[in-house]
Amino acid sequence: MRMRGRVVAPAWSLALAVLAVGPLLGNGYLLLRDAVSTPRSYLTDSALGLSDAAPRAVPQDAAIAVLSSVVDGGVVVKILLVAALWGAGWGAAALVRRVLPGIRTSGEVVAATLAVWNPYVAERLLQGHWSLLIGYAALPWTVVAAVSLRQSGTWWPLALCAGAAGITPTGVLLVAVLALSVLFAPGGIRRGRRLLGTLALVVVVSAPWLVATAMGGSGSAGSDPAGVTAFAARAEPGLGTVGSLVGLGGIWNSAAVPTSRTTAFAAVGTILLLLVAAAGASYLWRRRRNPVLTAVIVVGASTVAVITLAATPWGLSVGEWAARAIPGAGLTRDGQKWVALWMPALALAAAAGTRRFGRPRAHAAVAVVTLLIALPDLAWSLAPVTYPSSWETVAQRVDDDHGDVAVLPTGTFRRFDWSGSAPVLDPAPRLLHADVVATGDLPVAGGLVRGEGTRATAVESVLLAGGSPAELAALGVGWVLVERGTPGALGDSARTLDGLEAVFSDADLALYVVPDATIVRATTSDRAITAVAHLVWAGVVLVAAAVGLWRRMVRRERSTDEA
Structure with a gap:
C-alpha cells in the first residue's frame, strides 16, 4: 500500500505533463518564440558560447548538438520538456513527503498539480523557455537534496539537481539560491562545509557559461539598459504586479500568456490558486520552527517582494544602472522568471490544506479540480511545426x-x-x-x-x-x-x-x-578549453546520476536479502 501511494503522484504528474503539451508529441518540431528545435544542430562556436554575444543558451545548445547527432533534435527537446513538467510535479510530491511527513498521498497529488498547472509554467511554455522549466523542475528536488545533505552529508542528490538545472545559467542560479537558503538554516551537520561545498558545486556546473563568457569577452561589458524596463514583471488584468507574481504569473510578454490570462479571469484564476494554497497556511504556521520549511517560505516570499520592487520606477532605475555598470547583470533582467522560487512554498501550503478538513481525499479532489479550472487553457497548449x-x-x-x-x-x-x-x-x-x-x-x-x-x-x-x-x-x-x-x-x-x-x-x-570569405573562428585552444568546461558539467550530471542509481540498486538488494 505504501509503495502504491508513492506511485500515485508521479503517475499523475506525468499525466498532467502530457495533457499540457499534448499535440506537440506528434510529428513536427517545437518552434515558438524563444523555443527552436531542429532535426540536427552542430557544435559551432555559437553553440559553445564563443561568439561575441552573451552565452545565454550555454550549455543547452552544445548538449542538444551532441544529442541530436544520435537522436532527432525535435525528439530530444520533447523528451526533455515532458521530463521537466513531470519532474516538477513529482518533485513537489517528494518535497511534501520529506518536509511535511504527516501529509498523505492526497496532499502530494495536490502539490504536484500546483507545481505543473500554474501560470508560470503556462507562460514559460508559450514564451518557449523549455530549458528554463528544467531548472524550475529541479527546485523541489533541490530542497529534498539539501535536507539529505543536512542530515547525512550526502552530496550526489544536490549535484544532480544543480547539474540538471545547469543546462541554462538561470537554472543553476535558481537552484543555488534555494539550496544555500536551506543549507544556511540552523541545524544539520557541518554547516560551514556544506555551504562552501555548495558554492564550489555551483561554480563547477556553471563552468560552460562562465568560461564562455571569459573567452568571448561578452562578460566584460554591460548590457542594454532598455532591457530592464522591457523585461520587467507585468501586472496582468485585474491584478497588480504583486498580485500577478504571488499567483506565479506576470511574465513581461503579454502575448505569451494563455487566453484566460488576458481577461479578468486572470484575477479569478489567481484567487482560486491562492485559496488552495491558503487552506494550508495555518498548518504551516504551527510548524514554523522547522528550519527547512521556514527557509523555503522566506526565500519564496522574499523573491516575490524583490521582483515587485524591481518593477517600480525606483527599482527600474537601479536595474538600468546595474545593466550599464555591472558585467553580467543582464542575466537578471527578466525579473519574473525568478518567481519560480515561490513555487515550492505554494506547493507545501497546498498539500498542507488536505490536513485542515476531516476528509483529506475529498479536499484533495476539490483542490485539484480548482487548480485545473483556474487555468483551463494550459491543456493542449503547444503544437508542432513542420519545416519546409x-x-x-x-x-x-x-x-x-x-x-x-x-x-x-x-x-x-x-x-x-x-x-x-x-x-x-x-x-x-x-x-x-x-x-x-x-x-x-x-x-x-x-x-x-x-x-x-x-x-x-x-x-x-x-x-x-x-x-x-x-x-x-x-x-x-x-x-x-x-x-x-x-x-x-x-x-x-x-x-x-x-x-x-x-x-x-x-x-x-x-x-x-560569398567568394573568398575570411574564416573567423575561435582558436583551437579556446574551443578546447570551452569543450572541457562542457565535459565537466556533463560529467557532474552523469556521475551524480550513476551514484544515485547504484545506491538505489544496493538498497533494493539489501531489502531483498532482509526479506
Missing part, C-alpha cells in the same frame, strides 16, 4: 569551410506562414553547420533591446547599405541566406545579392555563396 523541405536542402549545402552565414531579412525573429501566428526565433543558427552571424537584438513592446553582437551589426550594415561581396567576405561571411515570406528589413541588400552566386532558390529560401 528547402530547410533540409539548405542545411545540407552549408558548411563552415566557406565562412559564416548572414541572414536576410535582418533581425532575430521571424513570422513564417508555416510556423503559426506567433513570432519565432530564427531557426537558421541551430539548423546550419556554420555560425550564423546574429546581433541578438530583440524587438520588445514596439522598441528594440540591443544585443551584444558587434560583428553582426557590421554585417547587417553592409547588407542594408547594398555593400559589396568583398566587404562581406572581409567580415567572415561566406553565405547569405534569404528567408522569404517573413517581415524584416532588407534595405538595399538586393544590390549585394546581385553580385553573388545563388546556389539554391525556391519559394521559401534562397542561398548565396
Whole structure:
C-alpha cells in the first residue's frame, strides 16, 4: 500500500505533463518564440558560447548538438520538456513527503498539480523557455537534496539537481539560491562545509557559461539598459504586479500568456490558486520552527517582494544602472522568471490544506479540480511545426569551410506562414553547420533591446547599405541566406545579392555563396578549453546520476536479502 501511494503522484504528474503539451508529441518540431528545435544542430562556436554575444543558451545548445547527432533534435527537446513538467510535479510530491511527513498521498497529488498547472509554467511554455522549466523542475528536488545533505552529508542528490538545472545559467542560479537558503538554516551537520561545498558545486556546473563568457569577452561589458524596463514583471488584468507574481504569473510578454490570462479571469484564476494554497497556511504556521520549511517560505516570499520592487520606477532605475555598470547583470533582467522560487512554498501550503478538513481525499479532489479550472487553457497548449523541405536542402549545402552565414531579412525573429501566428526565433543558427552571424537584438513592446553582437551589426550594415561581396567576405561571411515570406528589413541588400552566386532558390529560401570569405573562428585552444568546461558539467550530471542509481540498486538488494 505504501509503495502504491508513492506511485500515485508521479503517475499523475506525468499525466498532467502530457495533457499540457499534448499535440506537440506528434510529428513536427517545437518552434515558438524563444523555443527552436531542429532535426540536427552542430557544435559551432555559437553553440559553445564563443561568439561575441552573451552565452545565454550555454550549455543547452552544445548538449542538444551532441544529442541530436544520435537522436532527432525535435525528439530530444520533447523528451526533455515532458521530463521537466513531470519532474516538477513529482518533485513537489517528494518535497511534501520529506518536509511535511504527516501529509498523505492526497496532499502530494495536490502539490504536484500546483507545481505543473500554474501560470508560470503556462507562460514559460508559450514564451518557449523549455530549458528554463528544467531548472524550475529541479527546485523541489533541490530542497529534498539539501535536507539529505543536512542530515547525512550526502552530496550526489544536490549535484544532480544543480547539474540538471545547469543546462541554462538561470537554472543553476535558481537552484543555488534555494539550496544555500536551506543549507544556511540552523541545524544539520557541518554547516560551514556544506555551504562552501555548495558554492564550489555551483561554480563547477556553471563552468560552460562562465568560461564562455571569459573567452568571448561578452562578460566584460554591460548590457542594454532598455532591457530592464522591457523585461520587467507585468501586472496582468485585474491584478497588480504583486498580485500577478504571488499567483506565479506576470511574465513581461503579454502575448505569451494563455487566453484566460488576458481577461479578468486572470484575477479569478489567481484567487482560486491562492485559496488552495491558503487552506494550508495555518498548518504551516504551527510548524514554523522547522528550519527547512521556514527557509523555503522566506526565500519564496522574499523573491516575490524583490521582483515587485524591481518593477517600480525606483527599482527600474537601479536595474538600468546595474545593466550599464555591472558585467553580467543582464542575466537578471527578466525579473519574473525568478518567481519560480515561490513555487515550492505554494506547493507545501497546498498539500498542507488536505490536513485542515476531516476528509483529506475529498479536499484533495476539490483542490485539484480548482487548480485545473483556474487555468483551463494550459491543456493542449503547444503544437508542432513542420519545416519546409528547402530547410533540409539548405542545411545540407552549408558548411563552415566557406565562412559564416548572414541572414536576410535582418533581425532575430521571424513570422513564417508555416510556423503559426506567433513570432519565432530564427531557426537558421541551430539548423546550419556554420555560425550564423546574429546581433541578438530583440524587438520588445514596439522598441528594440540591443544585443551584444558587434560583428553582426557590421554585417547587417553592409547588407542594408547594398555593400559589396568583398566587404562581406572581409567580415567572415561566406553565405547569405534569404528567408522569404517573413517581415524584416532588407534595405538595399538586393544590390549585394546581385553580385553573388545563388546556389539554391525556391519559394521559401534562397542561398548565396560569398567568394573568398575570411574564416573567423575561435582558436583551437579556446574551443578546447570551452569543450572541457562542457565535459565537466556533463560529467557532474552523469556521475551524480550513476551514484544515485547504484545506491538505489544496493538498497533494493539489501531489502531483498532482509526479506
